[in-house]
Structure formats: C-alpha cells, structure tokens
Amino acid sequence: MASLHDYLLVSGLLFAIGLAGVVLRRNIIVMYMCLELMLSAANLTLVAFSRFNGKNGLPDYDGQMLVFFVITVAAAEVAVGLAIIVALYRARQTIHTDDLNSMRG
Amino acid sequence: MPLALFWFFAIVMLVGGIAVVSLRNPVASALSMVASFVGLAGLFIGLNAFFVGIIQILVYAGAIMVLFIFIIMLLDLKTEEKRAPKLAPVLGGLGIVLAFTIQLIGVLSKTPDKAHEPLDLVAASAAFTERSPGISTKLKEGHLPDVNLIGDTLFNGYNLPLQIIGVLLLVSTIGVVVLSKRQAV
Numbered sequence: 001m002a003s004l005h006d007y008l009l010v011s012g013l014l015f016a017i018g019l020a021g022v023v024l025r026r027n028i029i030v031m032y033m034c035l036e037l038m039l040s041a042a043n044l045t046l047v048a049f050s051r052f053n054g055k056n057g058l059p060d061y062d063g064q065m066l067v068f069f070v071i072t073v074a075a076a077e078v079a080v081g082l083a084i085i086v087a088l089y090r091a092r093q094t095i096h097t098d099d100l101n102s103m104r105g
Numbered sequence: 106m107p108l109a110l111f112w113f114f115a116i117v118m119l120v121g122g123i124a125v126v127s128l129r130n131p132v133a134s135a136l137s138m139v140a141s142f143v144g145l146a147g148l149f150i151g152l153n154a155f156f157v158g159i160i161q162i163l164v165y166a167g168a169i170m171v172l173f174i175f176i177i178m179l180l181d182l183k184t185e186e187k188r189a190p191k192l193a194p195v196l197g198g199l200g201i202v203l204a205f206t207i208q209l210i211g212v213l214s215k216t217p218d219k220a221h222e223p224l225d226l227v228a229a230s231a232a233f234t235e236r237s238p239g240i241s242t243k244l245k246e247g248h249l250p251d252v253n254l255i256g257d258t259l260f261n262g263y264n265l266p267l268q269i270i271g272v273l274l275l276v277s278t279i280g281v282v283v284l285s286k287r288q289a290v
Binding site: 001002003004005006007008009010012013014015016017018019020021023024025026027029030032033034036037040043044047048050051052053054056057058059061062064065067068069071072073074075076077078079080082083084085086087089090095096 | 106107108111112115118119122123125126131134135138141142145148149151152153154156157160161164165168169172173176177179180182188190194195197198199201202205206209210213216218219220221222224225226227228229232249254255258259262263266270273274277278280281284285287
C-alpha cells in the first residue's frame with residue numbers, strides 16, 4: 001500500500017512540472033494548461049490528506065469539499081481565461097508571450 | 106490500492122505532465138494532459154474518493170480539455186511551432202524543478218509518514234443511524250456511499266459556499282458572453 005509520503009511526493013512532482021511549464025513555455029494556451037496541472041496537484045494533496053487523516057473510520061470529507069470547490073472555480077476560470085485569450089488573439093493576432101511586450105518599460 | 110497500481114497511475118500522470126510541457130504542438134500538449142488527468146483520477150479512486158475521481162474525468166478531461174482543443178482549433182497556431190526555445194527559460198524551468206524536488210524530499214524525510222489504513226466502515230455507521238439511515242445501512246454492509254456522504258457534507262455543512270459558487274458560475278457565464286461578443290469598432 002502506498003503511504004502518505006508517496007502521494008505527497010507524486011503531487012509535488014506534478015506541481016513542479018506545472019510550474020516549470022509556466023516558466024519555460026511561451027504559448028499562453030500551454031501556460032494555461034500548466035496552471036491547470038498545478039491546481040490538480042494541489043487537489044491530489046488535499047484528497048491524500050483527507051484519506052489519511054480520517055475521522056471516525058471515514059475519510060475527512062472537508063478536504064474533498066475543498067477539491068469540489070477548486071474544480072468548480074477552475075472550470076469558471078478556464079472559461080473566462082480562454083475568452084480573454086480569444087479576445088487577445090483578435091486584437092493582436094498572436095498568443096506568443098514574447099510578442100506581447102507593449103507594457104514593457 | 107496495491108503499490109504497483111499506485112506507481113502505474115502516478116507514472117501515467119507524471120509522464121503526461123512532462124509531455125504537456127515538452128511537446129511543441131499545442132494539440133499534442135492538450136491530449137497528453139487528458140492522459141495525465143486520467144492517471145490522476147486513478148489515484149483519486151485509489152484514495153477512496155470515487156466522486157472526485159469521476160468528476161476529474163468528466164469535468165477536466167471531458168469539458169475543460171475539449172474547450173482547450175476547441176480554442177486551439179479556433180486560433181491558427183501553426184506558426185507558433187517553428188520558434189526555437191530560448192536557453193535561459195529552459196534552464197530556469199529545469200532549475201525550479203530541481204530545487205523544488207530537493208526541497209520536497211528534504212521536507213518529507215523530516216516529517217512523520219502515515220501508512221494506508223483500511224477504513225472502519227462499520228464503526229462509522231453508528232454516527233449516521235439517526236441522521237441518515239440509508240447511509241448507515243450501506244456502511245454496515247461494507248460499502249462506502251461516497252456520493253451520499255459528499256452530498257450530506259455539501260448541503261448540510263457547506264450550503265452557503267455552494268450558493269456563492271453558483272453565483273460565481275453565473276457571473277463567469279455572463280463574463281464569457283460579454284468578452285466573446287465582437288466589439289463594435
């Protein structure tokens with residue numbers, strides 16, 4: 001059986017992969033996907049803690065409630081974010097972050 | 106969940122995540138993200154979080170990734186693939202992963218571990234005998250009524266956040282419609 005540390009290690013690695021993606025990719029859509037990866041890694045940590053710190057023989061459902069709300073907010077965020085990306089593409093004809101430098105000082 | 110199955114799903118998830126970052130084609134990135142989320146859902150189900158695992162597949166792999174692929178199709182991204190990656194961001198990204206992993210292993214080696222103990226469903230059923238007999242009988246039979254328990258927690262313990270999240274979804278729906286409307290220039 002996998003222990004709590006295995007789950008925390010795996011979710012930490014997934015978070016690191018997502019963070020590296022946000023830093024090194026220049027395509028806004030792929031950066032957005034990497035943000036979703038980081039949110040999912042946090043969800044895995046929450047579910048692992050809810051399972052391993054059970055109350056009265058059941059998992060602690062407060063942790064899974066937080067996951068439920070995170071998934072809902074992530075869905076709303078993706079919808080708004082992709083609409084912003086489409087509006088950006090209409091205005092500038094690019095979604096490459098190197099070309100979006102009009103606010104550079 | 107057996108250890109071999111845990112590592113199988115974990116490796117599917119991590120390899121999918123690495124493919125999202127490293128593949129140049131955005132469509133390939135989106136599809137490897139689906140693979141990553143399927144692995145993650147397997148891990149959720151191994152943690153007895155059946156509802157969250159199914160929601161992960163339905164909402165993330167089903168709805169959100171279709172939205173991503175739809176937007177990739179809508180915008181013509183062929184020209185974006187030809188650029189060579191710059192050295193500094195790649196080194197920075199790898200450095201972040203390395204530093205984060207070393208820190209993670211350091212923290213985990215200092216904190217106490219917890220073993221995976223089986224759930225004591227029969228003992229848990231006593232708490233539900235008066236409040237919800239249906240949940241109680243299912244627990245006594247040895248099944249985990251995951252959706253019932255989540256519904257119980259959601260509507261009794263988290264009713265106000267649930268209504269606030271409903272307003273949030275309404276606001277984001279209106280926001281998306283306003284944003285995607287073609288502005289009169």
